[in-house]
Amino acid sequence: MEDWIRSVEVEAPTVEEAIDRALEQLGRSRDEVEVEVISEPRKKLFGGQPARVRVREKFRSKEEGFRRIVQHIFDLMKIPVPFQLDTSDGDFRILIEPGHDAGMVIGKYGQTADALEHILWKIAKSQFDHKGRVFIEVGGYRERQQEKLRRHIQQSIRYVLDTGRWVALEPLT
Template identity: 30%
Template sequence: MAKNVIITAKTVEEAIEKASEKFGTPKSELQYEVISEAKKGLFGIGSQDAKISVCVSEDPDFLALNFVKTVLADLELTPTEIEVTKTSEKEVVISVTGEGMGLIIGHHGEILESLQYLTNLAANKGVEGYRRYIVDVENYREKRQEALRKLAQKTASRAKRQGRNITLEPMSAYERRAIHAEVQNIEGVTTFSIGSGDNRKVVVSPENQKTQKPRTKSGNQDKKPAKETKPAKAKALDPDIPLTYAGSGVSKQPIVKAKSIEELGLADPDESDIY
């Protein structure tokens, strides 16, 4: 389904440029008809802007494809081929190939994910029934899918061998689903997600791994606090009991241990009357 939209500007060329930006379609692929040329008038009186009629397709597939083409053109990237494949009634794959396309992939496909998100917004705006568009560049998604499968298998083996949880780096929802799906086929391990937003991660866990009881904000309240042990108070030497000397038969003075002389309660030698 298509509709005609009137665009006006000071010149026909400006009107075409305006339409290209408005509808996200390269000028070379824009379907338009010139209704009237611009008129200068006399002393500014009676001047008229140029007017064109643009045929705009409301087909979501057309809108999605044109959005991708416009982004590539803005980045001055020229694709060798853009292929559109309808995998189901609600899913379409847009595959792009060409030199320098790694620029729109980014680290672990982060830029590609953003392009895909914006493409879906542009194609589904004001359209009844949502259709999902997958944007792929240089067959990146299949390569990444294979890498994720190997990562899931390796991590599952490590989790079983070490008997502990293994947390992976933050991933997109698409990549997390790939990890979950692969680990489901491996016996003895399971997965769950933690975190939120861009920091959401997958945890690969042995099935016999015991879940640790979370600590409360006030700490572990199950254990009673240990009683504080007060140091034993040192007993001062009793002046009425004579000291015990080795080999003598004199009655024994109790032996007292302390960390310092002050704890024994003895007088300072410098102040004592005993020399």
């Protein structure tokens, strides 16, 4: 399984040589990576210390990076769901068709989807400086739940108006 972001640490006699070796390992060019020099080479009487660099591939776009992160998280959860990423309105919308183990993404009462949205929002904000929100939409689940909630509230209002009695409702989330 490939990680969501590939990076390598390489040692070589010089910084440039270490970078070249890392680029070769990643199969990338210099403009497709970020280079961090961990330590400069040091010459000593009996040997010395080689240069050490960490080279991390850059994403072509934040959408590509986010898509790879989502896929990596689904892989870690062992949920094989195909998805599409919609960014047309400035938000990240992860669209999952019903079936394909989509229920595992929703979880009990939508709690798994809510937790995933929060985690992915934190990642998008920290890794890509994303200002929008993150939504997971699984085959219209949220719309159906909102409609069910509206019907329940309307029934409760009718009951209160008809009987004059009060009704206790669960938190409306």
